[in-house]
Amino acid sequence: MRNLEHNTIHKFSRTITWKISQKIRLAEWVGLILAFTILIVFALYQSETVYPVDLVNYLNAARHTFQGYYYLPTWLPLFGLLARLPISTTWFIWGTLNILGFWFAWRVFGGSTWAWFTATLFFVLFYGQITGILATGVAIFWMALRRDHWLLAGIGACIALTKYQWGFPLLVILGWLAQRPKRTYFLTTCVTFVIIGVCLGLYPEWLTTFLTRYNLYPPNDQASISLWRYVGPASLILWGIPFLLPFDRIKRLNLLFLATPLVIPYFQPHDLLVWFAFPLGMWPVLSNLTFVLLSYWGLSGLRWLALFPLLLYIYHLVSPSSSTSLLFFNFAGLATPRMFVNRDRTFDVEA
DSSP: OHHHHHHHHHHHHHHHHHHHHSOOOHHHHHHHHHHHHHHHHHHHTOOSSSSOHHHHHHHHHHTTOOTTOOSOGGGHHHHHHHTTSOHHHHHHHHHHHHHHHHHHHHHHHTOOGGGGSSHHHHHHHHHTOSHHHHHHHHHHHHHHHHTTOHHHHHHHHHHHGGGHHHHHHHHHHHHHHHOOOHHHHHHHHHHHHHHHHHHHHHOHHHHHHHHHHHHHSOOOOTTOOOTHHHHGGGGGHHHHHHHHTTOOHHHHHHHHHHHHHHHSSOOOGGGHHHHHTSOOTTGGGGGGHHHHHHHHHGGGGGGGGGHHHHHHHHHHHHOSOGGGSOTTGGGGTOOOOGGGOOTTOOOOOOO
């Protein structure tokens, strides 16, 4: 089994460059055109009532107004430049970065075409969120780590850690999968801390006001899909089960990956876009329930989207044969159940 894991990860790494450079297929074109069309409509109809709420909070943070900004300060220099532009122009530029960032991660990890036709992508663009860009940070981290490019891996880690609440566990999971020398992990960590340290030096008040800001203006968790709100730390059992049962390492990684949105204290539905970059078949379409849930129950109704990672977790947990149900093996195009197959793949890998 260990040899199969090693060969699978190695062959997956060798196919990354080819996957990124392959021709854009029809369904992919449709997804990209749809995403950019939606973004252009948003930017053209920007007004006092129609504007990217989250992006405005990011831009205000660059002006040292941190109310509503809870992320690491690594992006503040860029937000300072974007804040000088008209909001409609900034909205389009930022949305373009999100689309291209998600596209890059989607190609690296072999996501399914269905990921482009989800309410999750729609809401990331509408609110001016950063999730699509964070997805590319995760992809850069994985690619660089597999090639022992610790400088690039550190940059990718900084991008992913913007939302540290789920970025850190996700990097740990992928780092465990990569199986690189200790020196690579050490240097990657050093680069990450240096970049974050420089940004903290540029914006020292970010750290001193964080706790006060968090207490006075806590982030809106009305739509959080985490189980933490219901059972507290007991939700961590979903992380513990993979180690309590006699699973192989790859199956443990799958379960940890799928459990992450459920066990961290705060996880917003739009952050699922990072998970949609992975090969999940038609499952991302479930996020289109967002339109119905919002119509009837408002933001709190989006908590039902917890069913997405929960059902996948249960499936992987009870699957009798780990070799045919592994999400990470699907990276390399190995045979998996139909619901997990990325039907767009055009390459084969020998087991």
